[in-house]
Amino acid sequence: MVxxxxxEFEGLVAEALDxxxxxxxxxxxxxxxxxxxxxxxxxxxLLGLYVGVPLTERGVSYAGSLPDQIFIYRRPLLEFCxxxxxxxxxxxxxxxxxxxxxxxxxxxxxxxxxxx
Numbered sequence: 001m002v003x004x005x006x007x008e009f010e011g012l013v014a015e016a017l018d019x020x021x022x023x024x025x026x027x028x029x030x031x032x033x034x035x036x037x038x039x040x041x042x043x044x045x046l047l048g049l050y051v052g053v054p055l056t057e058r059g060v061s062y063a064g065s066l067p068d069q070i071f072i073y074r075r076p077l078l079e080f081c082x083x084x085x086x087x088x089x090x091x092x093x094x095x096x097x098x099x100x101x102x103x104x105x106x107x108x109x110x111x112x113x114x115x116x
Contacts, residue, residue, distance in 0.1 A: 001078050001079045002078050002081050002082065002083065002084055002086070002087050003078070004074075004078060004084070004087055006035070006037070006074065009035060009074050009077075009078075009087075009091075010035050012087065012088055012091045013033065013035055013072050013091055013095060015088075015092075016091050016092040016094075016095035016096070017033060017095060019092065020095075020096070020099070024099070027055070027103070028099065028102060029055060030065065030067045030068060031052065031067055031068040031069070031070060031102050032067045032068070032069055032070070033070045033072065033095070033098075034069060034070065034071050034072070035071075035072050035073075035074055036071050036072070036073055036074065037073070037074050037075055038073060038074075038075050038076070039073040039075075039076045044076065045076055045080075046073055046076060047072070047073055047076050047077050047080060047090065047094045048070065048071060048072050048073060048094040048095070048097060048098045049070070049071045049073075049098065050068065050069075050070050050071075050098045050099075050101035050102055051068065051069045051070075051071070052067075052068020052069060052102065053065070053068065054101060054102060054103065054104035055102060055103055055104055056103070056104030057104065068102060070095075070098040070099065070101075070102065071098075072091065072094055072095060072098070077090055077091060077094065097110055
């Protein structure tokens with residue numbers, strides 16, 4: 001497992017978010033990105049997770065809802081990678097993957113785009 005401190009890992013997530021094109025981030029609405037140490041017990045190898053209502057499915061009843069959540073799981077990502085460079089790349093891919101879900105892009109389309 002690659003060693004990356006929690007603080008450094010959060011920095012990698014922030015860098016991945018900062019690297020997104022500005023025209024994408026201005027459309028992100030009512031969503032928070034959180035780093036957690038472990039994935040849920042029922043899926044311990046999960047690298048990231050989007051929990052919420054995608055922008056494409058929101059209607060008038062969505063107003064006043066709590067923020068959607070994007071979870072990035074530190075330990076599974078570090079265990080998945082063999083080098084520090086892989087960690088940087090996988091964090092970026094995972095962040096993009098989960099943000100895509102926020103925009104209503106499903107796993108099939110992400111696979112077509114190369115974000116497995």
